[in-house]
Amino acid sequence: MADNKMSTRDLRAYFHKVEALHGVTLGFAANRVTAIIGPSGCGKSTLVRCLNRMHEVVPGASCTGQVLLDGEDIYAPAVDPVQVRRRVGMVFQKPTPFPTMSIEDNVAAGLKLNGIAVSRAERDRIVEESLRRAALWDEVKDRLKRPGASLSGGQQQRLCVARALAVEPEVLLMDEPCSALDPISTARIEELLLELKENFTIIIVTHNMQQAARCSDFTAFMYAGDLIEFGETRQIFTTPARRETEDYITGRFG
Amino acid sequence: MTPTKSLHSRRQFFRKVKSDVMVGLTVLATVVAVAPLFLVLGYLISKGAASVNWNFFTKMPAPVGQPGGGMANAIVGTFELVGLACLFGVPIGVAAGIYLAENRGGVLAQAIRFSADVMMGVPTIVVGIFCYAIVVRPFGGFSTLAGAIALAVIMIPLVTRTAEEMILLVPHELREAALALGVPRWRTSLLIVARTAASGIATGVILAIARVAGETAPLLFTAFGNRFWSTSLFQPISSLTMQVYTYAISPFADWQRQAWAGALVLTVIVLALEFGVRWLTRGAAQVAR
Numbered sequence A: 001m002a003d004n005k006m007s008t009r010d011l012r013a014y015f016h017k018v019e020a021l022h023g024v025t026l027g028f029a030a031n032r033v034t035a036i037i038g039p040s041g042c043g044k045s046t047l048v049r050c051l052n053r054m055h056e057v058v059p060g061a062s063c064t065g066q067v068l069l070d071g072e073d074i075y076a077p078a079v080d081p082v083q084v085r086r087r088v089g090m091v092f093q094k095p096t097p098f099p100t101m102s103i104e105d106n107v108a109a110g111l112k113l114n115g116i117a118v119s120r121a122e123r124d125r126i127v128e129e130s131l132r133r134a135a136l137w138d139e140v141k142d143r144l145k146r147p148g149a150s151l152s153g154g155q156q157q158r159l160c161v162a163r164a165l166a167v168e169p170e171v172l173l174m175d176e177p178c179s180a181l182d183p184i185s186t187a188r189i190e191e192l193l194l195e196l197k198e199n200f201t202i203i204i205v206t207h208n209m210q211q212a213a214r215c216s217d218f219t220a221f222m223y224a225g226d227l228i229e230f231g232e233t234r235q236i237f238t239t240p241a242r243r244e245t246e247d248y249i250t251g252r253f254g
Numbered sequence B: 001m002t003p004t005k006s007l008h009s010r011r012q013f014f015r016k017v018k019s020d021v022m023v024g025l026t027v028l029a030t031v032v033a034v035a036p037l038f039l040v041l042g043y044l045i046s047k048g049a050a051s052v053n054w055n056f057f058t059k060m061p062a063p064v065g066q067p068g069g070g071m072a073n074a075i076v077g078t079f080e081l082v083g084l085a086c087l088f089g090v091p092i093g094v095a096a097g098i099y100l101a102e103n104r105g106g107v108l109a110q111a112i113r114f115s116a117d118v119m120m121g122v123p124t125i126v127v128g129i130f131c132y133a134i135v136v137r138p139f140g141g142f143s144t145l146a147g148a149i150a151l152a153v154i155m156i157p158l159v160t161r162t163a164e165e166m167i168l169l170v171p172h173e174l175r176e177a178a179l180a181l182g183v184p185r186w187r188t189s190l191l192i193v194a195r196t197a198a199s200g201i202a203t204g205v206i207l208a209i210a211r212v213a214g215e216t217a218p219l220l221f222t223a224f225g226n227r228f229w230s231t232s233l234f235q236p237i238s239s240l241t242m243q244v245y246t247y248a249i250s251p252f253a254d255w256q257r258q259a260w261a262g263a264l265v266l267t268v269i270v271l272a273l274e275f276g277v278r279w280l281t282r283g284a285a286q287v288a289r
């Protein structure tokens, strides 16, 4: 467990009084891709949103237990959620480029909105590097001043990845990043994951079994707010220990 | 089979008649609803257009009996009063709107929302009397400042409520996307959410401007009107509406003609603002997506 970048201990999440996560204890290895799978409504989004303190943004939502980032509890009283979110970036299911901003401003949004002053040259370097990392640079390098919303859905999603990367997070959470994308864009994002894990720790929620099998190192299977099984992806998909897991990945329920 | 069939076609015939009658009625209602606008405009043009000329915009009011003269002071006064009112009213209204949208369920927010709604229903003459009591009396006289404050008081609830509604239209995902980048909440609200709603808010502001530009009653108690050129904030000032009022009730044909011209100019200004909004919101649809 020593090389876990993040881990949770008995994490319980609530919407008002309703418990949506029933005590999840799970570790996320550094520089690895961990996939979270499970049927709709089982708490995957809730879990990842607890990992960067986005859960509490929902009115009435709360959680108990611990979430450790490099061994420190991000829910400790002295911790500022804003600092946590800079270290743990997030890409959402629906692409969300800022509609009032150009492509490059979208990428640099994290810097600008946080009032981080950088020189023009430095900013351009960060924009280019982030877009390259998100495998979008070649497609947009000639139209950086165009609105972010002028891109296709798949490009918008990669723009959102670039935007998340530009603030140099350590962990990247992706909540079904491909569910609105065509197979080609999906393949690009998957390739991207393999490149990104050199530098980042990645946690991805997906409904796509092949995707989880293809690009993750570890897989967590959740059901009805519980973590049912966790292990190396190959083991989960070939010799699952639990009956529910096997049923789910073979498509017998869920 | 035949009787059912004829019954069927008869029912269809009645349906068609009923539909045509209804369509006819709605067309009639529409005509009745928009006719006054064109009648008013037409009447204003026929009565006032002849007196709208260069002098009207550039000359001061002429003394009684003397031909010519214009409403330069009243036109400038209207712009001054409305401009100042925006200076006070827009920041307060927008800030309050952001607050309401950010704290939807809060007790204070509900209280503010309720008072804004009540304020919108308060007759503007009451606002005038109120400003007379709390600004004019204590500060020793009618003034541009007092007039602008009265107009701002009328504007604030309008701007507040439209700003709130426009901000609530911004997709929740955008706010989350900014928060997830580690942007503090207040910066997210201002730089992403309010910024995205900006064109909608601008629309609300323009509509509020159009609304107060046509106010007379509250100004009679505060700015009072002035036959002379005035730029001091602490002196009475004229406005198109007050000038139209004074001239229209005067017994002099010359002044009455000028009142028509003033009414026409005011109407054109307000209509131009409304068309401006149309033009603005045409682009806003794609921004809000």
Ligand SMILES: Nc1ncnc2c1ncn2[C@@H]1O[C@H](COP(=O)(O)OP(=O)(O)OP(=O)(O)O)[C@@H](O)[C@H]1O
Residues within 6 Å of the ligand: A015, A020, A038, A039, A040, A041, A042, A043, A044, A045, A046, A047, A058
């Ligand atoms: N805003 C909310 N208010 C109340 N309950 C919620 C809210 N969001 C989620 N829930 C509940 O919490 C549980 C877990 O939801 P969650 O969104 O984490 O599921 P999920 O696994 O991400 O599902 P999906 O695959 O459909 O995205 C569900 O039972 C859901 O009804």
Ligand SMILES: [Mg+2]
Residues within 6 Å of the ligand: A044, A045, A046, A175
């Ligand atoms: Mg989800």
